[in-house]
Amino acid sequence: AQSVTQPDIHITVSEGASLELRCNYSYGATPYLFWYVQSPGQGLQLLLKYFSGDTLVQGIKGFEAEFKRSQSSFNLRKPSVHWSDAAEYFCAVVLRPRNTGFQKLVFGTGTRLLVSP
Amino acid sequence: GAGVSQSPSNKVTEKGKDVELRCDPISGHTALYWYRQSLGQGLEFLIYFQGNSAPDKSGLPSDRFSAERTGGSVSTLTIQRTQQEDSAVYLCASSEGQSSYNEQFFGPGTRLTVL
Numbered sequence: 001a002q003s004v005t006q007p008d009i010h011i012t013v014s015e016g017a018s019l020e021l022r023c024n025y026s027y028g029a030t031p032y033l034f035w036y037v038q039s040p041g042q043g044l045q046l047l048l049k050y051f052s053g054d055t056l057v058q059g060i061k062g063f064e065a066e067f068k069r070s071q072s073s074f075n076l077r078k079p080s081v082h083w084s085d086a087a088e089y090f091c092a093v094v095l096r097p098r099n100t101g102f103q104k105l106v107f108g109t110g111t112r113l114l115v116s117p
Numbered sequence: 118g119a120g121v122s123q124s125p126s127n128k129v130t131e132k133g134k135d136v137e138l139r140c141d142p143i144s145g146h147t148a149l150y151w152y153r154q155s156l157g158q159g160l161e162f163l164i165y166f167q168g169n170s171a172p173d174k175s176g177l178p179s180d181r182f183s184a185e186r187t188g189g190s191v192s193t194l195t196i197q198r199t200q201q202e203d204s205a206v207y208l209c210a211s212s213e214g215q216s217s218y219n220e221q222f223f224g225p226g227t228r229l230t231v232l
Contacts, residue, residue, distance in 0.1 A: 036223075043121065043208060043223035044160075051218070090160065104150075104173065105221065109159035 004093050006108035013081045014116050021076040021111050023091030031093035033074040034105070035065055039087045047089075050074065061085070086115045119143070121224035123209050129230045130199055138194045138227045142211030149192050150212075150221060151184060155205040163207075166192060167215050199231045 005024045013019050025031060032051050036044040048059025055067040065076045074091060091108040122141045130136050142149050151163040162176040166186045177183070181199075186192040196203055206226040212219040 041225065043225045044210075045223070046220050049220075092160075104162040104165065104176070105152075105160075106162070107152075107160040 004091055004106055004108040006089075006091055006111050008111045009109070010112045010114065012114040012116055015083050016080050019076075019078045019081045019085070019113070021089050021091075021113070023074045023076065023108060025072050025074070025091075025093050027072075027093065030067075030069060033065075033067060034092040034094075035059065035063070035074070035076045036090045036092060036107075037061075037087050038090065038110075044090065047076070081113075081115055083115045083117075086113055088112045121209055121211055121222050123207075123224040123227050125227060126225065127228045127230075129232065131232050132201060133198055135195065135197045136199055136229065138196075138207050138229070140192045140194070140209030140211075140224060142190065142192070142209070143222055144190075146211035146213055146222075147189065148212045148215045148219065148221075149186060150210040151192070151194050152208040152210065153178075153205045154208055154226070158205075160208065163194070165215075196229075199229075201231050204229055204231045 003026045007022055034049045035047040037047050038044045047063050048057050048065055050057050050067050058064050063078050065074055067074050088110045090110045092105045094103045094105055124139045149166040152160045153163055154160045164184050165173040168189045169186050181197045184194045206228050208223055208226045210221040210223045212221045
């Protein structure tokens with residue numbers, strides 16, 4: 001079945017340490033890939049996206065993600081975590097459309113990031 | 118400019134009652150989406166509007182759920198005869214167009230609790 005997997009429900013990282021959040025997808029072809037962040041009481045905010053081209057994409061707030069076709073992965077990274085990064089992070093995919101019509105976002109179940117002092 | 122707004126922010130209702138959730142998209146955005154975020158379930162797509170029409174209702178979980186959009190702007194999600202399993206955060210998003218290239222901007226959500 002087509003799916004998006006975020007294997008880590010919770011991750012705790014010390015402030016200043018590096019971060020990697022995992023995302024794997026299971027589709028017949030490479031989808032469009034997204035990472036969103038949801039802070040408490042807030043809506044989702046797009047961090048970055050990958051459609052094609054350079055497999056290392058830069059996003060907002062110092063985040064980056066690397067697409068690895070061989071591993072069907074799109075892991076999110078940040079070199080140095082700040083306390084304000086504590087939030088829930090969602091990986092999402094859209095199947096590459098054959099036309100410009102609508103394709104729904106399919107989300108993973110999310111990873112909650114806790115930042116310790 | 119103003120983002121996507123949703124009202125109410127919280128709604129507590131009794132089982133069997135009907136509820137209406139409102140979404141005001143970003144002005145000029147033609148595409149509007151509803152998602153449901155349940156504990157441990159992630160986000161589920163419910164319905165998509167392009168203008169006033171809803172070409173994709175595939176995510177609505179039952180016929181108790183319906184949505185409309187009037188004037189190509191405000192949308193209302195209605196849940197009839199609410200059940201406890203309807204308790205969730207309902208998120209609305211809008212985008213400039215229906216293409217996957219168009220970023221979806223999300224509202225803060227309505228937290229629905231069915232007692």
